[in-house]
Amino acid sequence: MENMSFIHNGWTMLPMDLFSGFKNYTLKNLFITDYTFLNFNGSMMSQFSKIDRLIVERNEIVFLNATGLHSVIKLILTANNLFEIPNFCSDTTGQSLVPKLIRLDLTENAIRKLHPMSFRCLENLRILILDKNRLAVLENNILSHLTSLNTLSISWTPYLSIIKKRAFRSHSLKVLRFANNRFHFDKERGKKNRYLYNSSELFNYTRSLTTLDLTKNHMPKDPVIFRKIFYPLVNLTKLILQATHIAILPDRLFQQMPLLHSLNLKGNRITTWNRSVFGNLKSLRQLLLDGNYIRVINESSFPIQLLHSLKKLDISHNEFWCTCAQKWFVDYCRSSNISKILTHWPKYFACIYPEDKKHSLLVNYKPTDADCSTWSPVLTIIIVIVVSLFLVTVVLILMLNCQANIRNLIYLFRVSKWKRKGYIRLNSSERFEYDAFIIYCESDRQWVHLELLKRLEEIDLKVCVHYRDFDVGESITDNITNYVGKSWKVIVVMSNNFTKSEWCQWELDLVQERRRRHGKEALILIMQSQIDSSHMTNSIRSLLDTTPHLQYQQGLGEDLFWSVITKAVMKPFKDPPTAIL
Numbered sequence: 147m148e149n150m151s152f153i154h155n156g157w158t159m160l161p162m163d164l165f166s167g168f169k170n171y172t173l174k175n176l177f178i179t180d181y182t183f184l185n186f187n188g189s190m191m192s193q194f195s196k197i198d199r200l201i202v203e204r205n206e207i208v209f210l211n212a213t214g215l216h217s218v219i220k221l222i223l224t225a226n227n228l229f230e231i232p233n234f235c236s237d238t239t240g241q242s243l244v245p246k247l248i249r250l251d252l253t254e255n256a257i258r259k260l261h262p263m264s265f266r267c268l269e270n271l272r273i274l275i276l277d278k279n280r281l282a283v284l285e286n287n288i289l290s291h292l293t294s295l296n297t298l299s300i301s302w303t304p305y306l307s308i309i310k311k312r313a314f315r316s317h318s319l320k321v322l323r324f325a326n327n328r329f330h331f332d333k334e335r336g337k338k339n340r341y342l343y344n345s346s347e348l349f350n351y352t353r354s355l356t357t358l359d360l361t362k363n364h365m366p367k368d369p370v371i372f373r374k375i376f377y378p379l380v381n382l383t384k385l386i387l388q389a390t391h392i393a394i395l396p397d398r399l400f401q402q403m404p405l406l407h408s409l410n411l412k413g414n415r416i417t418t419w420n421r422s423v424f425g426n427l428k429s430l431r432q433l434l435l436d437g438n439y440i441r442v443i444n445e446s447s448f449p450i451q452l453l454h455s456l457k458k459l460d461i462s463h464n465e466f467w468c469t470c471a472q473k474w475f476v477d478y479c480r481s482s483n484i485s486k487i488l489t490h491w492p493k494y495f496a497c498i499y500p501e502d503k504k505h506s507l508l509v510n511y512k513p514t515d516a517d518c519s520t521w522s523p524v525l526t527i528i529i530v531i532v533v534s535l536f537l538v539t540v541v542l543i544l545m546l547n548c549q550a551n552i553r554n555l556i557y558l559f560r561v562s563k564w565k566r567k568g569y570i571r572l573n574s575s576e577r578f579e580y581d582a583f584i585i586y587c588e589s590d591r592q593w594v595h596l597e598l599l600k601r602l603e604e605i606d607l608k609v610c611v612h613y614r615d616f617d618v619g620e621s622i623t624d625n626i627t628n629y630v631g632k633s634w635k636v637i638v639v640m641s642n643n644f645t646k647s648e649w650c651q652w653e654l655d656l657v658q659e660r661r662r663r664h665g666k667e668a669l670i671l672i673m674q675s676q677i678d679s680s681h682m683t684n685s686i687r688s689l690l691d692t693t694p695h696l697q698y699q700q701g702l703g704e705d706l707f708w709s710v711i712t713k714a715v716m717k718p719f720k721d722p723p724t725a726i727l
Contacts, residue, residue: 148173154180162190172196181205184227188243189214196246202226212243220249228255235267242267254278260288272296281306284313292316299323301359307336311347319352325361325386331375332366332391337606345374353378356405359386369396382406383429389413395423408432412460415439421446432458436489440464441499443475453484460489468497468511470518476511557694557710580615581607582670582715583633585657587650589643590674598639598672601708607715626653635715636660637670640695645681654685661693670714671695 150173152160160178171194178186179201186207191197192214199220202210207226212234215221221244223232231252234244250271257279265271271292282305289295295318300306306327314322329343336342345366349355358379365387366372373396376382382403392414400406400423407429416438424433433456440461453459466472478484485491492509503511582602586594594611602609610633616625630636636657644650661669673695677686696714698707 149175149177151175151177152179152181153177157181157183159183159185160187160190162187164190165193169193170195172198174198175201177201179204183207185209185211187211187213188218191215191217215244215247217246218244219246220251221247222249222251223255224251224253226255228252229257231257231260231264233266240267242269244268245270247271249273249275251275252279256280258282259285261285262287262290264288265291268292270294275299276303278302283308284310286310286312287315288313289316289319293318295319297321297323301325301327303327307342309343309348311341311344312351314349315351317354320354321357322352322355323359324363325359327363329363331360331371332364332368334366334371339606345371346377348375350378354381355379356381357384358382360390361386361388363390365390365392367393369394369399372396373399376400377402379403380405384408386410387414388434392416395419397422399423401426403427405429410434411438413437417441419447421449424448424452427452428455431456434458434460434489436460436462436464436494438464441467442469442471444471445474447475453482456487458489459484459487462488462490462494464495465498466495466508467499468503468506468508469500470513472508472511473513473518476508476513479509555706555710557696557714578632578634579608580610580629580633582635582637583610583630584637584639585650585653586639587641587644587647590639590641593674594639598637598711602712602715605712607712626656630657630660635668635670637672637715639672639674640677640686641673641675642677642681645677645683645686651683651685654689658689666693669693670711672711673697 158181160183173194173196176191176197176199182205184206186202186205186209188211191200194217197218199222200215200218201222203222203224203226205226207223207228210223210228210232212232213236234242234247236243244267247268248270250268250273253275254277257276258281260276260281262285265274265288268291272294274292274295274297277299278301281300281303284300284306289298295316298314298316298319298321301323302325304327306329309329331343331345333342334345349358366375376385376399379385380402383405384407385400385403388410389412392411393416395411395416397420400409404426406427409427409430409432412434414437416435417440424430428451430452433452441464443461479488479491488495492507495508497503497506497508497511584594584598599609599611610629612622612625612629615629616622617628620628638654638657657669671690671693675698696707696710
C-alpha cells in the first residue's frame with residue numbers, strides 16, 4: 147500500500163488503535179486533513195516501519211505529540227493553529243522522537259515566536275518551511291540546533307519587523323527563501339535609533355548560501371548599505387531580487403559573487419546602470435530584467451563577453467525608446483544571434499516614445515546612419531548660445547525671487563561642510579539629553595507647535611519646549627538655564643513680535659554665552675517672518691551679521707527649509723564614514 151487518506155470524515159478525534167493492524171507497513175503518503183480536532187497524538191502511528199510523507203493539514207491542531215513519529219521522513223502540518231514549534235524531544239531520554247525527519251512544513255499556522263531551543267532534536271532536518279506565520283522578530287541563533295539544515299523558507303510574514311544580527315546563523319544553510327515579507331531593508335534603524343536589522347551582520351554568518359530569494363521586500367536606496375548586505379555571500383549561484391523597489395543598481399554590487407549563475411531583477415524600477423555593474427560575472431547564464439523602466443540598450447549596457455555567455459536574457463516589457471540612442475541594439479539584434487537568448491523577442495519589445503512610434507515593435511525600428519547623423523557645428527553653436535542666455539535669465543530671476551531659498555541652501559552647505567571637516571566634535575553630542583531647545587515668543591506659538599515641533603519630532607528628535615518640559619516649581623530663569631545646558635542645539639525663532647518682547651531678548655542674551663563657548667553652529671537662527679527695520683535691535687542685527695540664519699518661506703523651497711533644519715539639528719554619527727575621518 148502506497149497511499150492512505152482520511153479526509154473530511156467529520157471526526158473530532160482519531161482512535162488510538164486506528165492503525166493497529168498495520169505493523170511494519172510502509173506508506174508513501176498518509177493524509178489526515180480537514181478535521182476539527184485540536185490535539186494530534188502520533189502514538190497511533192508507531193506501528194509503521196516507514197511513512198515517507200505524513201500530511202496533517204487544514205485541521206485545527208493546537209498541540210502535537212510527536213511520540214510514535216519515529217518512521218516519518220516528511221511531516222506536513224500546514225494550515226493548523228499551532229502557536230509554537232512542537233516538542234520533538236523525548237521527555238524521558240532527551241532523544242529525538244523523529245530521527246528520520248528531513249522535511250518539516252509549518253506553513254500557515256499561528257507561530258509567533260522562535261528561540262534557539264525551538265528546534266531541538268531535529269539534527270537530521272534538511273528542509274524547514276515557516277511561511278505565513280505571525281512572526282514579528284527573528285531572534286539570534288534560532289537555527290543553532292539544525293546542524294543539517296539545507297533549505298529555510300520564511301515567506302509571507304507581514305508582521306515581521308526585526309531581524310537580529312545572528313538570526314540566520316547557520317554553517318549548513320544553502321537555500322534561503324525570504325520572499326513576500328515586505329521587510330524594509332531600506333530602514334536599518336527604527337524609533338529610538340533601534341536596529342531593525344544590521345546590514346553588515348545580516349548574512350555574515352550564512353556564508354554557505356547558494357540561493358537567496360528576497361522577492362517583494364524593500365531593498366536599500368543607499369548603495370553602501372546595499373553592498374554591505376551582499377558582501378559576505380561569495381558562494382551565491384542564484385539571486386532573486388524581483389519586485390524589491392530597486393531604482394539604481396550600485397556599482398560592484400555583484401562583483402563578490404563569482405559563482406552567480408542566475409540573477410532575477412524583474413519588476414523593479416531600473417532605468418539604467420553603470421557599465422561595471424555586470425562586469426566580471428563569468429558564471430552568469432540567466433539574467434532577468436523584464437518589467438523595469440529600461441529605455442535604451444546601448445553598447446555599454448552589457449559586456450560583450452556576457453552577451454556571448456548568457457543562455458537567457460529577458461529584457462521584455464520595458465519602456466523602450468525608438469530613437470537613435472537605440473540604434474546599436476536593434477542593429478546588434480539583426481547582425482548577431484542574440485535574439486535566440488532574448489525571451490519574448492520580438493513580441494514584447496514595444497516602443498513607448500516618440501509618439502509616432504508608440505506601440506510599434508522594436509524589431510521594426512530601422513534607423514539609418516543618415517537618420518542619426520550628427521548636427522552641424524553652426525546649429526550646435528546657436529543652440530548653445532540660446533540655452534546659455536535662457537539659463538542666465540532663469541538664474542537671475544531665481545536669485546531675485548528666491549533669496550530665502552538661496553540663503554537656506556547656503557546654510558545647508560555650511561552644515562554639511564562642518565560635519566565633513568570635523569568642526570562638530572563627534573563625541574560632544576552624547577552627553578546632551580535633548581536634541582534642541584526652542585526659544586520663541588508667544589505670538590509665534592502656533593507655528594512653532596504645529597509646524598516646527600511636529601516636523602522635528604516626526605523624525606524622532608527630542609525637543610525641549612517650556613510649556614511641556616520645564617520642571618514644576620522651579621523658576622523660569624533656572625529652568626531655561628538648566629534645559630539650555632541639556633540641549634545639543636538652541637533654535638531661536640525670530641519675528642517682529644520677538645524683537646518687541648523683552649523676555650525674548652533676555653533669553654537671547656542668555657544663549658549668547660552658549661554661542662561664545664560652543665561656536666556659532668551651536669545656535670540655529672530662524673527668521674520666521676522678516677523683521678522690519680524699525681524693530682531691528684542692535685543686538686539682533688549684530689547676531690545676524692555674525693551668525694548664519696535660515697529664512698522660512700511657504701510654497702516653493704519649503705521642503706528645502708525643513709531639510710536644512712533637520713540636518714542642522716541631527717547629531718553626528720558615532721561611526722562616521724571614511725570621508726569624515
